[in-house]
Amino acid sequence: MAFTRKNEEAVSPVIGVILMVAITVILAAVIAAFVFGMAGNIQKSKVVAATASRISSTAVVITYNGGQDANSLNYVCWTANGANEFTMGSTAGTTTLAVGCSTTLTTGVPLQTNLIGTGYFNDGSSQIIYQHTI
Numbered sequence: 001m002a003f004t005r006k007n008e009e010a011v012s013p014v015i016g017v018i019l020m021v022a023i024t025v026i027l028a029a030v031i032a033a034f035v036f037g038m039a040g041n042i043q044k045s046k047v048v049a050a051t052a053s054r055i056s057s058t059a060v061v062i063t064y065n066g067g068q069d070a071n072s073l074n075y076v077c078w079t080a081n082g083a084n085e086f087t088m089g090s091t092a093g094t095t096t097l098a099v100g101c102s103t104t105l106t107t108g109v110p111l112q113t114n115l116i117g118t119g120y121f122n123d124g125s126s127q128i129i130y131q132h133t134i
Contacts, residue, residue, distance in 0.1 A: 050130040059106045066099030072121045
């Protein structure tokens with residue numbers, strides 16, 4: 001019987017070198033991103049909450065529940081199906097919106113209304129704090 005041997009000595013070192021080069025390239029890219037400021041442009045999200053509940057086929061109650069950044073929210077602009085409906089809070093930016101305040105929206109909210117609440121903060125930023133089809 002004749003036994004044949006394959007020469008597989010070079011497979012593991014080649015794979016090892018390729019992996020080390022790949023890790024080095026990835027590490028260099030991450031360090032370069034921090035050094036050149038590419039990671040510094042990320043804006044922090046605000047943490048606030050609002051809820052909406054339907055009380056009839058044409059009326060919705062909206063409540064501002066507050067959150068971690070409640071003391072910096074000036075007002076919330078609510079839209080129903082893309083039409084500007086109303087604003088909760090002071091648009092002048094002099095006071096913050098009180099936690100727990102609620103209002104009833106009775107016009108323009110038929111069933112399957114896309115309700116969006118955009119919060120405006122005292123640092124000039126804004127973000128959507130509520131979006132739901134109700």
